[in-house]
Amino acid sequence: MSTEEAVTSGTTRPSSSRVERKRGRRIQAILTTAAELFGERGYDAVSLEDVADRLDVTKGSLYYYFASKDELVTAAIETLGNDWTARLERLPEAQPGRALPARLHALIREHITIAVREYPAALRLFLVPREWPAEQQARIKELRRRHDRLFRQVIEEGVAAGEFTVTGIDPVLQCMHASMSQAPIWCGHLHGEELDEAIAQLTDTLMMLVGVRSAD
Numbered sequence: 001m002s003t004e005e006a007v008t009s010g011t012t013r014p015s016s017s018r019v020e021r022k023r024g025r026r027i028q029a030i031l032t033t034a035a036e037l038f039g040e041r042g043y044d045a046v047s048l049e050d051v052a053d054r055l056d057v058t059k060g061s062l063y064y065y066f067a068s069k070d071e072l073v074t075a076a077i078e079t080l081g082n083d084w085t086a087r088l089e090r091l092p093e094a095q096p097g098r099a100l101p102a103r104l105h106a107l108i109r110e111h112i113t114i115a116v117r118e119y120p121a122a123l124r125l126f127l128v129p130r131e132w133p134a135e136q137q138a139r140i141k142e143l144r145r146r147h148d149r150l151f152r153q154v155i156e157e158g159v160a161a162g163e164f165t166v167t168g169i170d171p172v173l174q175c176m177h178a179s180m181s182q183a184p185i186w187c188g189h190l191h192g193e194e195l196d197e198a199i200a201q202l203t204d205t206l207m208m209l210v211g212v213r214s215a216d
Contacts, residue, residue: 026065027065028079029055030051030055030062030065030066030072031072031075031076031079031080032076032080032119032122033051033054033055034046034051034072034073034075034076035076035077035079035080035119035121035122035125036054036119036121036122037050037051037054037121038073038076038122038125039119039121039122039123039124039125040121040124043073043132043133043136046069047069048062048063048069048072051072070133070135070136073136074135074136074139076122076125077125077136077139077140077143078139078143080119080122080125081125081126081139081140081143081146081147082143084111084114084119084147085143085146085147085150087110087114088107088110088111088147088150089150091106091107091110093105093106094106094107094110094150094154100154100157100158100161100163100164101158101163101164101207101210101212103154104151104154104155104158104164104207104210104212105203105207105212107150107151107154108151108176108180108203108206108207109199109200109203111180112180112183112199112202112203113199115180115181115183115184116183116184116187116188116195116199117195120184120188121184123181123184124181125140126140126143126144126147148173148177151173151176151177152169152173155169155172155173155210156169158210159210163212164210164211164212165210165211166209166210166211172209172210175209176206176209179202179205179206180206183199183202186198186202187199187202
């Protein structure tokens with residue numbers, strides 16, 4: 001069969017699909033590595049050469065996917081922020097209709113789990129936006145607001161329903177986010193059952209910020 005015939009018959013489609021999947025995995029690896037480096041060192045201290053070295057590839061191979069450092073870091077911020085928040089938004093245990101304490105507990109637990117198991121260094125991308133250029137600052141702040149709304153909405157509903165007791169919603173959210181951001185430092189060195197237990201304990205501790213104890 002000729003190449004033209006193969007294309008016409010569709011027998012090359014699986015190969016094309018495999019190429020696209022491989023490309024997608026490659027881009028994801030680049031973005032994850034870039035996010036880790038920028039989170040570890042900050043925007044100014046990371047170059048494309050640093051990302052290439054961490055990936056053990058040439059700098060030229062990065063230019064095949066991203067034309068500049070700004071384009072790469074923007075893509076990393078967008079991808080990480082959207083993926084993280086979307087996963088929380090889709091979390092079945094946190095959907096409306098479920099008990100408010102269970103919804104908040106699920107959000108906190110999942111956020112900590114993602115931070116510790118998947119993005120321990122990259123999380124810092126969203127903690128110090130003033131160090132970033134204006135364009136990235138604005139996008140980071142918007143992603144943080146979207147993320148904050150998930151927790152704020154549940155806490156506001158819980159306070160209105162009399163299920164949560166807080167000194168103030170803003171202080172609670174600030175303490176909650178600050179603690180979750182430190183989770184990789186506190187328990188990232190643990191493994192297996194010890195890590196699971198540490199995540200569970202931190203989640204229960206943060207639930208106490210809204211007056212809910214684990215025994216409740």
